[in-house]
Amino acid sequence: MKALTFHGKGDIRCEQVPDPQIQHARDAIIKVTACAICGSDVHIYDGVIPSMEHGDVLGHETMGEVVEVGSGASNLKVGDRVVVPFTISCGECFFCRRGFYSGCERSNPNHKMAEEMWGYSPAGLFGYSHMLGGYSGGQAEYLRVPYADVGPIKVPDGLTDEQVLFLSDIFPTGYMAAEFCELKGGETVAVWGCGPVGQMAIRSAFLLGAERVIAIDTVPERLALARAGGAETLDFLGEDIYERIRDMTNGRGADACIDAVGTEADASSSLYARIDRIKVAAFMGTDRPHVLRQAIQCCRNFGVVSIVGVYGGFLDKIPMGSAINRGLTFRMAQTPVQRYLPILLERIQNGDIDPSFVITHRAGLEDGPDLYAQFRDKKDGCIKVVLKP
Structure with a gap:
């Protein structure tokens, strides 16, 4: 599949990488229909975020259609449209049970790296360094979603991708x-x-x-x-x-x-x-x-x-x-996204806000590397980029 990958400061590439696979019963695979470049992705582009490796797939604002579901994610079925929170959370640990999903104790397999820097580890994040789990991100054609029975929220009929995509983070x-x-x-x-x-x-x-x-x-x-x-x-x-x-x-x-x-x-x-x-x-x-x-x-x-x-x-x-x-x-805090999803989805459905107002640029993945630079440099009125694989 095509994906945007990191190869050093200022070097983002659109290239072929292996398709994601189900690795755990609670996984799901989604076909990405929309993703975005986030301001915090620019920190990666600028080489500020530690423990990035060459070839890491970027992106943590993602939504799409479920194409495969593990046996433990029975809340989802093939064909569901979902928005995926950038925080990866188990739903069962001390913090998840209290609604502090971004403090999940189980979702960062590299927690010792984070503990050396911060004392304790937060949750794992999509596409945001090996210190935060080394998970492949969603600026790609497909995304593996761990703990898919906890994270993704289904999108009701009648709402466009652009109306709901930013439930993932911003x-x-x-x-x-x-x-x-x-x-x-x-x-x-x-x-x-x-x-x-x-x-x-x-x-x-x-x-x-x-x-x-x-x-x-x-x-x-x-x-x-x-x-x-x-x-x-x-x-x-x-x-x-x-x-x-x-x-x-x-x-x-x-x-x-x-x-x-x-x-x-x-x-x-x-x-x-x-x-x-x-x-x-x-x-x-x-x-x-x-x-x-x-x-x-x-x-x-x-x-x-x-x-x-x-x-x-x-x-x-x-x-x-x-x-x-x-x-x-x-x-x-890093946002415990799952805590806010029902409230904010209802805000969108009620017409209180249409988050798509912030979008200024739309493109395909192949345009991603140039748009990273354009977004970082605030050129051509670029405020928010949405990519549609």
């Missing part, structure tokens, strides 16, 4: 970011990053009761899409974000701040942002946390900082003194 992630803000109605939420997750967070914040959303980015197309969703926008290259948010909130700060950027924040004019770039380039640091610092400083006393941007390692110069002395609450 819609639950953006919704979780807004849910973390503990909205009760009438709040002001600031969102850093108007990429796909940020766009979902903006709209989710309004769905959950926010009165105002302030969206921060510098790409004109992203800012325009945020405004179309009801947000007020700030350009971080043209404005002092801290001072502008103070002014917009009568000197108090935002009730909640969402970091939807993560490890590869673009450098602003601040000294710390420039230092981040230098340290990462010199292999003296792992992440560029400028956005997180700014979100902490812009959050009001006793507010919430919600973190859904991906960080991989150790962060420098985080203003913990500010957070502690002002009573901030931090909420963060």
